[in-house]
Amino acid sequence: MARASTRARVHAAVLSLAAESGFGGLTMEGIAARAGAGKQTLYRTWSSPAAVLLDALLEQSLDAAGEVAVPDTGDLRADLETLVRGMIAELADPATDRLLRAVTAELQTDPAIGAEVLDRLLGPQLRAIADRLARAAVACPEDGAELLLGPVFHRWLLRTRPFTEDWPSAHVARVLRAVSSGG
Amino acid sequence: MARASTRARVHAAVLSLAAESGFGGLTMEGIAARAGAGKQTLYRTWSSPAAVLLDALLEQSLDAAGEVAVPDTGDLRADLETLVRGMIAELADPATDRLLRAVTAELQTDPAIGAEVLDRLLGPQLRAIADRLARAAVACPEDGAELLLGPVFHRWLLRTRPFTEDWPSAHVARVLRAVSSGG
Amino acid sequence: MARASTRARVHAAVLSLAAESGFGGLTMEGIAARAGAGKQTLYRTWSSPAAVLLDALLEQSLDAAGEVAVPDTGDLRADLETLVRGMIAELADPATDRLLRAVTAELQTDPAIGAEVLDRLLGPQLRAIADRLARAAVACPEDGAELLLGPVFHRWLLRTRPFTEDWPSAHVARVLRAVSSGG
Amino acid sequence: MARASTRARVHAAVLSLAAESGFGGLTMEGIAARAGAGKQTLYRTWSSPAAVLLDALLEQSLDAAGEVAVPDTGDLRADLETLVRGMIAELADPATDRLLRAVTAELQTDPAIGAEVLDRLLGPQLRAIADRLARAAVACPEDGAELLLGPVFHRWLLRTRPFTEDWPSAHVARVLRAVSSGG
DNA sequence: TGTTAAGCGAGACGGTACGTCAAGTCTTTAC
DNA sequence: GTAAAGACTTGACGTACCGTCTCGCTTAACA
Numbered sequence: 190m191a192r193a194s195t196r197a198r199v200h201a202a203v204l205s206l207a208a209e210s211g212f213g214g215l216t217m218e219g220i221a222a223r224a225g226a227g228k229q230t231l232y233r234t235w236s237s238p239a240a241v242l243l244d245a246l247l248e249q250s251l252d253a254a255g256e257v258a259v260p261d262t263g264d265l266r267a268d269l270e271t272l273v274r275g276m277i278a279e280l281a282d283p284a285t286d287r288l289l290r291a292v293t294a295e296l297q298t299d300p301a302i303g304a305e306v307l308d309r310l311l312g313p314q315l316r317a318i319a320d321r322l323a324r325a326a327v328a329c330p331e332d333g334a335e336l337l338l339g340p341v342f343h344r345w346l347l348r349t350r351p352f353t354e355d356w357p358s359a360h361v362a363r364v365l366r367a368v369s370s371g372g
Numbered sequence: 373m374a375r376a377s378t379r380a381r382v383h384a385a386v387l388s389l390a391a392e393s394g395f396g397g398l399t400m401e402g403i404a405a406r407a408g409a410g411k412q413t414l415y416r417t418w419s420s421p422a423a424v425l426l427d428a429l430l431e432q433s434l435d436a437a438g439e440v441a442v443p444d445t446g447d448l449r450a451d452l453e454t455l456v457r458g459m460i461a462e463l464a465d466p467a468t469d470r471l472l473r474a475v476t477a478e479l480q481t482d483p484a485i486g487a488e489v490l491d492r493l494l495g496p497q498l499r500a501i502a503d504r505l506a507r508a509a510v511a512c513p514e515d516g517a518e519l520l521l522g523p524v525f526h527r528w529l530l531r532t533r534p535f536t537e538d539w540p541s542a543h544v545a546r547v548l549r550a551v552s553s554g555g
Numbered sequence: 556m557a558r559a560s561t562r563a564r565v566h567a568a569v570l571s572l573a574a575e576s577g578f579g580g581l582t583m584e585g586i587a588a589r590a591g592a593g594k595q596t597l598y599r600t601w602s603s604p605a606a607v608l609l610d611a612l613l614e615q616s617l618d619a620a621g622e623v624a625v626p627d628t629g630d631l632r633a634d635l636e637t638l639v640r641g642m643i644a645e646l647a648d649p650a651t652d653r654l655l656r657a658v659t660a661e662l663q664t665d666p667a668i669g670a671e672v673l674d675r676l677l678g679p680q681l682r683a684i685a686d687r688l689a690r691a692a693v694a695c696p697e698d699g700a701e702l703l704l705g706p707v708f709h710r711w712l713l714r715t716r717p718f719t720e721d722w723p724s725a726h727v728a729r730v731l732r733a734v735s736s737g738g
Numbered sequence: 739m740a741r742a743s744t745r746a747r748v749h750a751a752v753l754s755l756a757a758e759s760g761f762g763g764l765t766m767e768g769i770a771a772r773a774g775a776g777k778q779t780l781y782r783t784w785s786s787p788a789a790v791l792l793d794a795l796l797e798q799s800l801d802a803a804g805e806v807a808v809p810d811t812g813d814l815r816a817d818l819e820t821l822v823r824g825m826i827a828e829l830a831d832p833a834t835d836r837l838l839r840a841v842t843a844e845l846q847t848d849p850a851i852g853a854e855v856l857d858r859l860l861g862p863q864l865r866a867i868a869d870r871l872a873r874a875a876v877a878c879p880e881d882g883a884e885l886l887l888g889p890v891f892h893r894w895l896l897r898t899r900p901f902t903e904d905w906p907s908a909h910v911a912r913v914l915r916a917v918s919s920g921g
Numbered sequence: 922t923g924t925t926a927a928g929c930g931a932g933a934c935g936g937t938a939c940g941t942c943a944a945g946t947c948t949t950t951a952c
Numbered sequence: 953g954t955a956a957a958g959a960c961t962t963g964a965c966g967t968a969c970c971g972t973c974t975c976g977c978t979t980a981a982c983a
Contacts, residue, residue: 579847656846656847657846657847659842659843659846659895659896660842660843660844660846660847661843662895662896662897663839663840663842663843663895664762664839664843666897669896669897670897672896673896673897673898677896677898678898681898695908698889698905698908698909698912701889701892701893701898702885702888702889702912702913702916704888704892705885705887705888705889705890705891705892705893706881706884706885706888706889707888708888708891708892708895708896709884709887709888709891709892710884710888712842712845712846712891712895713842713845713852713855713856713860713891714845714849714852714853714856715856715860715861715864715884722881725878725881726881729881729885729916729917730916732915732916732918733885733912733913733915733916734912735915
């Protein structure tokens with residue numbers, strides 16, 4: 190397995206390269222050169238630039254962002270709205286936008302990446318939201334979480350239309366109605 | 373502009389190549405060779421393999437599949453469930469799966485592709501669903517359509533969990549509750 | 556086939572590199588870089604650094620040295636001795652020595668190189684000597700030529716012992732006796 | 739210096755590898771792996787795969803094959819013809835052919851290899867033939883041995899033309915004439 | 922109808938990156 | 953405390969495509 194110092198240099202290299210030239214510019218060759226590492230060293234551990242980047246991101250932000258922070262003030266409606274508005278704001282940041290789009294694209298092709306993203310990013314996020322819903326006595330918290338996030342991703346990923354200022358509150362209202370008692 | 377016969381040969385070539393080796397295996401060089409065309413001829417008209425493929429697909433299926441068929445039996449709940457089950461079945465087909473994933477991935481990178489897909493595939497689909505909802509006197513049909521499709525795409529694209537047999541009906545029930553009177 | 560200007564640049568590159576760093580330092584990559592050519596351009600025409608070098612050498616010296624000059628003063632013994640002394644002198648030159656050794660080594664491995672060398676260097680040389688012998692009414696000129704050159708190469712290639720000043724005349728005498736009347 | 743058991747394992751490894759994949763396939767890495775030794779252990783004692791192989795060969799066959807057996811029935815002509823035919827037969831064996839070509843090629847590059855080969859293979863061979871000639875009262879036995887072997891090697895190494903059935907006897911006749919009384 | 926420019930096939934070209942291999946050096950582990 | 957195991961940097965390998973660029977050869981439209 191790779192030595193710790195090697196991993197660190199590679200992580201630094203991939204992050205700096207991604208920051209400079211975007212995800213599309215990442216190549217194994219370039220990462221190796223920037224890291225002062227041999228290509229074989231990279232291939233020994235990672236299978237593609239996306240895998241390197243993902244690993245770097247996860248290592249970097251594991252504890253901090255790994256714990257997807259779902260607010261819990263007791264007011265479910267307000268909490269979900271805060272969450273949705275936060276996500277939209279994050280997606281509006283060009284850096285995050287480019288990065289998440291790249292990961293999503295890669296994820297379509299490489300199932301291994303997909304599994305890792307699910308394990309360490311999406312899964313926790315969905316679970317955290319589901320937990321918040323469960324704490325509010327919602328009947329089907331997993332489906333509720335999906336109902337909350339699905340349209341956000343759909344609109345963002347497929348660029349169907351921009352987010353408007355008042356959409357989040359209306360969206361949360363619909364989601365809450367969807368999972369309310371009658372369900 | 374390319375001659376009609378050239379276009380036709382290129383379209384045939386890209387479709388057969390995509391069918392054989394998947395989207396990832398498409399290259400301008402390969403398409404040109406299969407089509408018996410020069411590379412320059414391709415570059416004169418299209419900028420990437422994705423553009424060629426998309427053009428071929430749209431030309432092939434524009435009128436037929438372009439008209440997204442949303443059933444309208446009068447029973448909204450049943451119609452939407454039929455629609456959702458149909459989509460899920462389509463996504464389960466390996467060929468469709470690969471193709472749509474590839475287009476989605478490409479769409480993250482190339483805004484021109486994105487615009488074309490939105491114009492000619494997603495837009496009509498969303499509008500057709502919204503129309504169906506509007507005909508059932510739903511208040512916010514666009515948001516309803518998004519609420520219906522978003523979770524399906526979310527689960528499929530991000531591979532969070534498989535679709536189960538009874539999920540569609542529960543999902544449709546939630547969506548209908550979401551857009552009911554209060555919305 | 557390669558364009559003339561490309562060939563010329565590649566030939567110049569390989570000759571200058573060989574002069575600077577010796578044959579062992581030749582790589583396809585290095586030649587391509589020096590020539591300002593793509594690697595594929597090299598591989599399209601030549602299969603190895605040795606092939607490039609050989610081609611350059613042959614093109615360079617084709618007419619001049621291609622015509623292996625066997626002296627013909629009428630005095631066969633003197634002519635052959637001149638020839639042998641000339642060869643020994645040439646082999647004593649470090650540049651020629653290194654180059655011919657390299658070609659000989661490569662020739663063991665790559666049959667295509669061998670065929671080319673035979674066609675354009677060794678064949679003509681042997682034939683020229685055989686012709687000279689034939690003109691002197693020697694019965695088996697090809698075998699005579701081999702008898703003349705074989706021991707020279709043997710001693711030089713295998714470094715069995717150095718050439719001495721009086722060896723050529725004794726050697727030629729033996730060869731002439733070998734192919735005389737009885738042969 | 740390497741331990742005896744290590745040397746033995748390395749020798750076995752290099753011989754088996756050479757037998758399987760030919761000389762060209764030998765690498766320090768492969769030998770080390772096959773021998774169950776570290777690469778460093780190899781480099782400590784040998785400088786190249788050729789050195790390892792040569793060492794193994796010489797250790798294996800020193801006394802046995804080192805004594806080049808030149809027949810001595812009293813009939814010099816017949817003995818030399820037997821010898822030549824034997825050499826040609828040996829060179830016709832693909833395994834011997836490959837091995838000797840490889841050693842010859844290596845010998846052009848690495849003078850140390852050359853010296854060792856001369857000392858322990860070629861030298862004894864030439865000396866044995868010279869001795870046989872001397873025993874037949876030939877005046878210049880070393881030159882005679884060279885005259886006998888030179889053309890064989892020349893034709894084989896440079897692949898000028900194949901050996902024919904009746905060439906050995908004619909060749910021996912010429913060599914004997916060359917070194918006869920007149921010389 | 923005969924000319925002439927365009928579109929075209931073919932593919933060489935300078936490049937970049939690929940993923941692999943082996944070289945030779947180094948560190949770590951374990952006997 | 954020596955050597956195995958093997959990670960490391962380096963650099964060449966040969967291949968695949970990239971996008972650009974000549975080359976003739978069609979071929980359709982205009983003179």
